[in-house]
Each structure stands twice: as C-alpha cells, then as structure tokens.
Amino acid sequence: MIKDLFKCDQHGRMPGDQRRAQILQSAFDLFSQKGFSGTTTKDIARLSGVSEAMVFKHFSSKDELYGAILEAKKCSEGLHKYPWESNEPMLAAMEAKDDLGVFYHFGRQALEKHQADIAFMRLLFYSALEEHELAERFFGEFVHEIYRFLGGYIAKRQADGAFRKIDPRIIVRSFLGMLLHHSLNNILWDTKRRILDIDNETAARSFAEMILRGAAATPSTTDNN
Amino acid sequence: MIKDLFKCDQHGRMPGDQRRAQILQSAFDLFSQKGFSGTTTKDIARLSGVSEAMVFKHFSSKDELYGAILEAKKCSEGLHKYPWESNEPMLAAMEAKDDLGVFYHFGRQALEKHQADIAFMRLLFYSALEEHELAERFFGEFVHEIYRFLGGYIAKRQADGAFRKIDPRIIVRSFLGMLLHHSLNNILWDTKRRILDIDNETAARSFAEMILRGAAATPSTTDNN
DNA sequence: ATCAGGTGAGTAAGCACTTACTTAATGCAG
DNA sequence: CTGCATTAAGTAAGTGCTTACTCACCTGAT
Numbered sequence: 001m002i003k004d005l006f007k008c009d010q011h012g013r014m015p016g017d018q019r020r021a022q023i024l025q026s027a028f029d030l031f032s033q034k035g036f037s038g039t040t041t042k043d044i045a046r047l048s049g050v051s052e053a054m055v056f057k058h059f060s061s062k063d064e065l066y067g068a069i070l071e072a073k074k075c076s077e078g079l080h081k082y083p084w085e086s087n088e089p090m091l092a093a094m095e096a097k098d099d100l101g102v103f104y105h106f107g108r109q110a111l112e113k114h115q116a117d118i119a120f121m122r123l124l125f126y127s128a129l130e131e132h133e134l135a136e137r138f139f140g141e142f143v144h145e146i147y148r149f150l151g152g153y154i155a156k157r158q159a160d161g162a163f164r165k166i167d168p169r170i171i172v173r174s175f176l177g178m179l180l181h182h183s184l185n186n187i188l189w190d191t192k193r194r195i196l197d198i199d200n201e202t203a204a205r206s207f208a209e210m211i212l213r214g215a216a217a218t219p220s221t222t223d224n225n
Numbered sequence: 226m227i228k229d230l231f232k233c234d235q236h237g238r239m240p241g242d243q244r245r246a247q248i249l250q251s252a253f254d255l256f257s258q259k260g261f262s263g264t265t266t267k268d269i270a271r272l273s274g275v276s277e278a279m280v281f282k283h284f285s286s287k288d289e290l291y292g293a294i295l296e297a298k299k300c301s302e303g304l305h306k307y308p309w310e311s312n313e314p315m316l317a318a319m320e321a322k323d324d325l326g327v328f329y330h331f332g333r334q335a336l337e338k339h340q341a342d343i344a345f346m347r348l349l350f351y352s353a354l355e356e357h358e359l360a361e362r363f364f365g366e367f368v369h370e371i372y373r374f375l376g377g378y379i380a381k382r383q384a385d386g387a388f389r390k391i392d393p394r395i396i397v398r399s400f401l402g403m404l405l406h407h408s409l410n411n412i413l414w415d416t417k418r419r420i421l422d423i424d425n426e427t428a429a430r431s432f433a434e435m436i437l438r439g440a441a442a443t444p445s446t447t448d449n450n
Numbered sequence: 451a452t453c454a455g456g457t458g459a460g461t462a463a464g465c466a467c468t469t470a471c472t473t474a475a476t477g478c479a480g
Numbered sequence: 481c482t483g484c485a486t487t488a489a490g491t492a493a494g495t496g497c498t499t500a501c502t503c504a505c506c507t508g509a510t
Contacts (some may be wrong), residue, residue, distance in 0.1 A: 009485095013474065013475075013488090013489055013490075014489080015472090015489090016488070016489075019489080023463095034262075034355070035260060035262065035263075035354065035355065036263075037259070037260065037262045037263040038260070038262040038263075038355065040464080040465070040466085041429075041465080041466060041467080042466090044465085050421050050490070050491085051490065051491050051492080052466085052467080052491095053324040053467085053468080053469090053490075053491060053492090054489080054490060054491080055467095056466085056467060056468080057489085057490085060467095061466080061467080062466065062467090122354060125350065125354055126354055128413045128414055129260065129347060129350055129351055129354070130259070130260065130263065133488090135413075135414065143414070143420070144420060147420055147421075158451085166431065167304045167421075167423075167431075168419045168433045169420065169427075170423070170435075171422070173403070173406065173407060173410070173421055174403045174431075174432060174435050176406060176493095177402040177403040177404070177405070177406030177407060178402040178403065178406075179402075180402070181398065181401060181402030181403075181405050181406050182398060182402060185398070188353045188354070188360075189353060189360065189364040189368070192363060193359070195368070195369060195372055195394065196372075196392075196394045196395070196398055198392075198395070198407065203262070203395075206391065206392075206395045206399075207399060209439070210395075210396070210399050210435075210436070210439035210440065211435070211439065212439075213438055213439045213440075213441075214434070214436065214437075214438045214439035215435065215436035215438075216438075225426070234492090238454090238455055238456075238507090238508080238509085239455075240454095240455090241454070241455070244455080244456095265498080265499065265500085266499080266500060266501080267498085267499080267500090275455095276456070276457050276458080277457095277458070277500085277501080278456075278457060278458085278501090278502080278503085279455080279456060279457080280457085280501095281500085281501060281502075282456085285501095286480090286500080287500065348499080
C-alpha cells in the first residue's frame with residue numbers, strides 16, 4: 001500500500017495542524033467542484049482519509065470550515081497580491097507611459113493567474129451565486145482596488161491628453177470584461193477551446209491593443225513591435 | 226389570508242397543465258436562487274401551494290424537473306431568440322453598414338435581456354458550475370451562433386477594408402466580454418452599483434464605441450450623434 | 451359513478467454533528 | 481532502559497433531523 005501519495009489518504013497519524021491543513025485543502029477542492037450545499041462533510045472526510053469526527057474536531061461546523069478556507073486563501077498567495085505587485089514589466093511600462101505595455105502586462109498576469117487557480121475562480125463564482133461573504137469581501141476589496149489603480153492611471157493619461165475623456169471606470173470595466181470573459185470561457189463554458197483557442201500572450205496583446213485604440217485620444221496606430 | 230396573490234399559494238383546484246406550469250415556475254425561481262442541490266422538493270411544493278406528492282405526480286424526479294425547465298425555457302421567449310431577431314434597428318444598421326449602430330443595438334438588446342431575465346442568467350451560471358447539460362447545450366448552440374453571426378459581419382466589413390485584419394472571433398470575444406461582464410457585475414457582484422452605475426443605453430453606446438475604435442482600420446472618430 | 455386534482459403519513463437513505471471510546475506518540479521518574 | 485501517566489490523533493456508532501420519493505386514501509366537479 002502506498003503512503004504519502006500526494007496529500008490524501010494518509011492513513012497514519014499526523015500532526016494536528018498538518019491534518020487541519022489537509023482537511024482544509026480537501027474542502028477547498030470539493031467546494032470549488034460542487035459548491036457548498038453540493039459537498040458533504042463525509043466527502044471531505046473521505047478525501048482527507050480520516051473519519052467525519054476528525055473534521056468536526058478541527059472545525060466546529062461546515063460553515064466555519066468554509067470561512068477558514070477564505071482566511072487561509074487570503075493569507076496565502078493570490079488574494080492579497082494585486083496584478084501589479086511583483087509585475088515589474090508593468091510598473092516599468094507605467095513609469096515610461098507605455099500604455100500598451102501597461103495593459104498588456106496587466107492582462108497577461110491576470111490571465112495567467114486565472115488559469116493557474118481555476119479552483120479558486122470556481123469557488124469565487126459559487127460563493128457569488130450562493131451569496132456567501134467570500135464573494136462580497138473579494139469584490140468589495142480586491143476588485144474595488146483594481147478599479148482605483150487602473151482608473152487612476154487612465155485618469156492621469158487623460159490629463160496628459162493621451163486618452164479620450166470618458167469615465168475611466170468604463171474603460172476599466174471594458175478591459176476587465178475582456179479578460180474575465182475570456183478566462184470564464186476557458187474555465188467554464190468552452191473548456192475544449194472549440195470556439196476560440198489562443199494562448200494568453202496573444203489574448204493579452206489583442207485585448208490591450210483593442211482597449212488602447214478604443215480609448216486613445218489620438219487615433220494612433222500604436223505601432224509597437 | 227390573502228389568496229391569488231401573485232401566482233403562488235393558490236389553494237383551490239387547478240387544471241393539471243396549469244399546476245404543472247406553476248410548479249415548473251417555482252422550481253425555476255428556487256433553482257436560480259439557490260442552485261440545484263441547495264433547493265429541496267419541499268421548498269418547491271410550498272412555493273407552489275401544494276403538497277410534495279403533487280410535485281412528484283407531475284415530475285417523476287427532481288432531475289426530470291430540472292430538465293423540464295430547460296425544455297420549457299427553450300420553447301418560450303428568450304433562448305431561441307437571438308439578439309438580432311426582432312431587432313430591426315440592428316438589422317437596418319447592418320444593411321447600411323453603420324458599424325456603430327450594429328454594435329450599439331446588439332449590445333443594448335443583450336444588456337436589456339440580461340437585466341430582464343436575471344433568474345435565467347443565474348440558472349445558467351449554476352448549471353455551468355454544476356456541469357448540468359443546460360450550460361453545455363446553451364453555449365454549444367446559442368453562443369456558437371452568436372460568434373458565427375457577429376463574426377461573419379465583421380469578416381465582411383474587413384473585406385470592405387473597414388476593420389483591421391485580426392481574427393473576428395477575438396473582436397466578438399472582446400465585445401461579448403464587455404457586455405457579459407457588465408451584466409455580471411450588475412447581477413452578481415455589485416448589485417448596488419457601487420463601483421459603476423450607468424444605464425444600459427450609456428453602457429451599450431460606450432462599449433460599441435470602444436470596440437469600434439479598437440477594431441476599425443481607419444482611425445475614424447465615428448462622429449455620430 | 452367517475453376520475454383528475456390533491457393530500458397525510460409514511461419510508462429508507464442521507465445529512466450535519468456528537469458521544470464514548472481506542473490507539474499511538476511523548477515524555478519522565480526510577 | 482523500563483514502566484507508566486499523559487495527551488493528542490483517531491474512530492465506530494450513534495443522534496435527531498432532512499431528503500427525495502411513495503402510497504393509500506380523500507374530494508368535488510361533471
């Protein structure tokens with residue numbers, strides 16, 4: 001019998017916090033696959049390789065378990081890292097007022113992140129539909145900050161006369177729409193890429209060009225290579 | 226006690242097919258609010274004002290009830306009607322090669338439809354996450370047809386030299402992304418319109434302008450009023 | 451009298467969650 | 481190193497309740 005396979009089905013004893021983390025991971029996987037009410041505590045226990053009682057030794061209720069996922073995810077990679085943090089190319093492009101570079105590197109990082117964390121995206125969608133607090137907090141903090149940041153840059157470039165004078169938030173919404181809708185297609189609706197199969201680099205470049213021409217004041221042809 | 230309130234809680238007898246339709250409507254409302262596994266057959270019965278047994282007299286199982294919703298919705302308004310059917314202004318704009326008009330009227334109709342049928346949109350999302358067949362069929366037929374139609378128009382206008390020579394599907398994806406993402410914000414994430422509060426007319430016009438400038442070959446300023 | 455519309459009171463399985471208990475690692479005094 | 485108390489990791493077998501679904505039985509209009 002194989003032990004220590006990946007993470008599940010470890011029959012032996014395990015330090016408390018390690019098992020706790022494992023249960024958390026199992027719950028995350030299942031909630032993101034089947035939603036909150038579609039997942040049973042028995043499923044979570046089975047995937048963790050322990051009895052149901054252990055789940056309730058670590059988390060007092062199914063609800064608390066859900067809440068703990070959010071905390072764990074928030075403190076780990078992803079959530080607290082905005083698409084411009086540790087995105088040197090984008091920050092450099094902002095410095096240089098290279099608008100195409102800004103949008104391209106922002107979009108590229110976003111698409112890459114979506115693709116790398118499909119389970120989290122699904123969880124986010126479930127929580128939005130099920131009206132758990134995760135969604136509200138995420139969109140109230142994270143998304144709001146994105147609008148502030150990107151919108152701020154656009155406003156500055158409008159002052160420079162580089163962009164048309166329309167509500168920057170509409171430009172942000174358009175651009176995020178392209179990115180998120182594209183990821184949604186790949187994750188949810190057209191996982192086989194039957195309608196459109198392009199890599200993240202092509203997508204980010206196309207969307208960046210589109211939004212830039214769409215929002216630019218001077219009808220520049222943005223002839224970068 | 227109030228009887229005959231809206232549609233629910235009708236205590237008296239009712240013709241079979243009428244009651245059936247009512248149960249269907251209750252199930253639709255509840256599934257779209259709480260998802261398939263989040264809704265109980267008891268809830269459905271209560272909302273319909275009948276006993277649970279009646280639900281199973283009309284539908285042999287909860288699954289079949291879900292399936293019947295799809296059939297009913299498909300045959301009724303909405304699903305089989307593409308955003309260009311009974312959209313004379315858009316068809317006229319196509320005839321006149323008024324690109325801005327085409328995108329504007331398409332977008333406007335789409336946004337209006339999303340807003341009018343929030344419950345259906347939610348159901349569609351739930352079914353995409355839960356991987357019921359509804360989502361697959363919808364996106365396989367409806368969405369595919371939209372790409373064909375809009376993409377076809379764009380290809381024709383590219384031949385005219387009006388649009389840049391990029392994959393028309395990327396333009397369609399960008400445009401649908403703006404529209405759907407905007408609706409998603411309004412329906413799911415920012416129902417209070419705290420980030421951006423614009424009416425459908427403004428949104429459709431902004432998105433249409435954006436996509437047109439983004440995709441146009443000649444950097445025209447599209448000075449329509 | 452018929453029969454479609456409608457029900458109360460089930461059933462077996464499944465649910466979140468608990469209790470009473472066993473097992474294995476870790477000290478630490480002699 | 482032994483022997484034993486302590487404690488954390490773990491479970492089998494429940495608890496009461498809910499679930500999807502059934503069945504024997506009404507009821508009232510034609």
